Amino acid sequence: MDWLVTLLIFFGALIGLMATGINVFIAFLVVNLSATMVMMGPRGYGMFVNSVGDSMTTMGFVTIPLFILMGEILFRSGSVDVLFNSVNRLVGKIKGRLYVVVLLLATIFGALSGAAVAVSAMLGRSVLPNMESRGYSPKMSASVILAGASLAPIIPPSLLAIIIGSLANVSIAGLLIAGIVPGIIISCLTGAYIFLSIKRNASIAPSDEQDEEDKEGGTTAGALLKMIPFMFVVFMVMGMIMLGIATPTESAATGVLGAILVAIFYNRASVEMFSQSLTSSVKLSAMIMIIIASSSLFSQLVSFTGASQGLVNWATGLGLxxxxxxxxxxxxxxxxxxxxxxIAFILMAVPLYQPLVAAQGFDPIWFWTILLINLTVGGITPPFGYTLFALSAAAPGLTVSQVFRASFPVLLIFLLSVVLMTAFPNVVTWLPGIM
Structure with missing residues (x-):
């Protein structure tokens, strides 16, 4: 089983380098360059250059920097603050209202950033202390933040879905649309958990009267009007795809245009803001593109050694x-x-999983969508989930053990959702199928 030895060496080297704390793209580059030299010699670097060139010029990857830029503009322009106040008003006078508001915001932030860790840290630092001061349960608040932030890879526009679609040759539009219904289901299950918990223990949320006093001023009609520009951005992205008017790449471009118009409409646009958004987008996009280019070569090297075919033959030979x-x-x-x-896991797993998915006859949209959900489950699983440590580090009032306890109901919600989507695949494939 030479292929197994090869896989162990490749992945052992990758994980070992990542354990040192160096960037993911550097780990991939080191392994790729070393393996190319060992297996092919200096002539193999010609394949390296061609692989990087082919990866960097793939049209599907244009979507990545555009979506990053859209999220940066919406974040830095302060447009999301307007959305927070509007959602706060629309939720209405219900007990535990801010739990619902934070769940919605965490979901939106997660969709825009694509990073559960970043959203957990941001909300843990800014929102959680404020909720605690208003009488909300820190544990429940942490659970809500973890649940909403962990929807980042699922709710479109998801950068991870775009990366998987590009690497696995699966419809990016299909993956983006497939995340809508699962995202709604998980959000609804989390909302049901919130209200059942409040019903069992009313002390975890302030009274209706106190909650109402905390509400921002304004009318419901005014809140709806303020949300229209933000919903315009959502339409410019997902609406254009679902109506068949634009491809994911084209809708990403219209999403950037929509974000710029929203920033102008809310009077938050400035040269400095646009400059910061562009700079941040370029840095992050360049890093992701280098990682993807390195992953493409990594996939070629794995195939070149026969490891991919060996794994497929071994897995299918088990008769499972x-x-x-x-x-x-x-x-x-x-x-x-x-x-x-x-992202590191995706880049390592896709080259190996893709032939197995085909060999087992799994629907690719269904399979990769559920994989996206499981990516975040790992990040919120004690005792090593890094999303948990990000939240505990950002929220000074929470200990690591409190965050661990807060993660258990979120884990159950996500695992219940995975079981549901496994038993009923149409939950995932229905919406992409009718587009």
Missing amino acids: DPIVMFIIMMIIPVILCMFIDQ
Whole structure:
């Protein structure tokens, strides 16, 4: 089983380098350059250059920097502040209102940034102390933040969905649309958990009267009007795809245009803001593109050694039922994503998972959508989930043990959702199928 030795060397080197704390793209470059030299010699670097060139000029990857720029503009222009106040008003006079507001905001922030860790840290630092001062339960607040932020890879526009679609040759539009219904289901389950918890223990939320006093001023009609520009951005992205008017790349461009118009409409646009957004977008996009280019070569090297085919032959030779193989393939990201970055796992897993998905006859949209959900499950699984440590570090009033306890109901919600989508695949594939 030479292919197994090759895989162990490749992945052992990658994980070992990442464990030193160096950037993911540097780890990939070191492994790729070293493996190319060992297996092919200096002539192999010609393949390296061609692989990087092909990856960097793929039209599908244009979507990545555009979506990043859209999120940066919406963040830095302060447009989301307007959305917060509007959602706060629209939720109405209900007990535990701010739990719902934070769930919605965490979902929106997660969709815009694509990073559960970033959203957890941001809300833990800014929102959680404020909620605690108003009488809200820190544990429940932490649970809500973790649940909303962990929808980042699922709710469109999801950068991780775009990366998987590009690497696995799966419809990016299909993956983006497939995340809508699962995202809604998980959000609804979290909302149901919030209200059932409040019903069982009313002390975790302030009284209706106190909650109403905390509400921002303004009317419901005014809140709806203020949200229209933001909804315009959503339409410019997902609406254009769902109506068949634009491809994901084109809709990403219209999304950037929509974000600029929204910033102008809210009177938050400035040269400095646009400059900062562009600078940040270029830096992040360049890093992601280098990682993707390195991953493409990594995939070629794995195939060149025969490891990909060897793994497929071994897996199919076990004679396992497809559902058993599916469960095994889904447990792996839960475990590994406790320790490594989600993008890093995707770049390592896609070259190996893709032939297995085809060999087992799994629907690719269904399979990769559930994988996206499991990526975040690893990040919120004690005792090593890095999203948990990000939240505890950002929220000085919370201990690590409190954050761990807050993660348990979120884990159950996500795992229940995965079971539901596994038992009923149409939950995932229905919406992409009618587009």
